[in-house]
Amino acid sequence: MLDVMLWSERSTSFPAEDIHKDGQASPRIVIFVGTLVKSFGGMSLSGGSSCKWYINPKVPEAKRLMASAKAVHEPITWVDSAGSSQQKKPAEEKKVSEILNLNPFECQKNEFLVTVTVKKIDGSWWYSACKKCMKTAKRHGDSYKCTNSKCGAIGVPSQRFKLSILARDKTGDTDFIVFGRQAQRLVKKITDTLVADNPAGFIPDELTTLLERTNTWSDSFTYSTTDSDNITFQVNAVVGEVNDGGAVIPATPGASQTSSIMFSGGAGTSLQNTNQSVML
Template identity: 30%
Template structure:
């Protein structure tokens, strides 16, 4: 049988039959990964190595899409040929194939090894920037892996299922580095165990295909469902890499142990219900805390969810002259970080819980600065913050420090130290909630609440950014939150990765004075976001 080669396909030819290797297959859901199926995408390769994109429309996804598997060879006939689509082209080819009701797909019995496994069109690292948000093509890059992160759980704005990412740093032949962030199933699928020997430490040259250039605190490549990778590929462009890195060793931390933390439970930390936790004496909590699984049921508008942290030492800054000031560093440089409070429930009880910046970023899915920018006077609760309600997590918790200086024999607030598992958005909130923690002495009263809500300093942030600094006549009372913040300050030290931990007792003295006017900054310097390794927690 004579098969048509991909370059010879023309729209007029309805009788072409192709024999192709399915190099890639993924479900395209548009910008949102949890959106409805738009179509199934395929990258097909003929025996001469030409690639073409093929599309199975949504209505045929089940019937035709289920027949075709990645890494297999098929004979395909009765399809439609058109010009390539305008966006998200996986290959550089001006035509594409559409499957129709009539399309016939036959698995090929022979498996000629002559078929190329992949097609690619390399983009040099220094040109990637020009492709940010221009999604005409998926991008392909080649580099040597220098770092691989563990799986990290993420909460996202657009994603409702539990999600993880994995970050890979690669460098090119000129030692320019680039971050590749793999998402969800792609993150889980990325494994080096079979290709990397920790004793030999041989560098791994990797071809990544199907990425998109994004910008979040610098350019990075986003690897979603279309992304694939090929270790030590036998391609012309890789030859200089093999030559240059032949005698070198690259130590990679293959973090399968760390991943266990997210994949399975921490074995030495006991899991308890919220009801059980809230019955315990604060001193009965072990140092490592307990695990609990809770759904966020409410984000109280009463709590200030951010604080100004000194960029040098991470402590909470004090307001001064309309700006902020770190009395330790004598510095006015600060960044805004989370100290997020919410109500969590597991059906046995409801508990007030809080977390600092590192955990909160995972819960919210965005940096504190980003979320603060959404605040307006009309909408004081930013949408990104509101959307965390109904997200479910397994947390590792301890008793908040605040509890220990109070009279209560039970924890008033649970402090989240880490996220053990992400369970995603829940359709319904836990039933039969019995409120154990109510408005304790640490919770501001209703009136204060409304004031805070209405005149949150974040609105003054907003004003600042538009240079309207005049509105200082309003009253704000932060005293109740201020105590928490000062106690927490050291936890968010910029360099700390596990920042949300123990609080040194000597910091307790430092109490932020009551604010009588909205804090503002007199310097209009751009806000700095500290943790530059943090990816944007969304996939598009």
């Protein structure tokens, strides 16, 4: 049995409710095409924008499978999203290769302690943030408006850190996002000061000095990972910097800053609703 994970628009287009309803009385045969084989703690199929499906297709293979499935049919069960129901667990020490091999749907709320070396920092290192919900705010006449449809606040935004970092250990590399105060703990300056002191599009020295530094972070999957099939981790806490002797020097607190559906294989069938850069 294989898990099949549908991402982004494909997950919202799939008629999960209809299949669940019709699957109470008889089996539902679904053929997925345009999928990729993934390994999230085990082999699975991943369906992105090119994925299509055919429900109870009239082809010989599907007819034979239907005939055999009817004899052992069990109603399809609906399983609540693992990400919304899962209890938060204490952070576990992991290697990069280990967190990349985890299933983001099942581990979305888990936190991991990783010790990684910064290799690249994206040139877009801050954004205009809505003061109400911290989402991106964009020009709206003479003011700014929050792009979050559930907020829509209009007003003067704050300037907030958003560092996009490629970091690695001996087992591999991956992308991390560091927001707000956690980024400030790394940079040791507030966003407003750096924005005022540096021209647009310039990467300040305070950021470039982070390159080749090794840090221990507590991180988790970003919510966009389960929407886009692009695995990224958010740094929730900067634990400290690793010195030449291998010891972790605890990070000092920064100053206050104003600025998918998954089909699970197993004994039964279930549905889960789940610019410029610098580098060395």
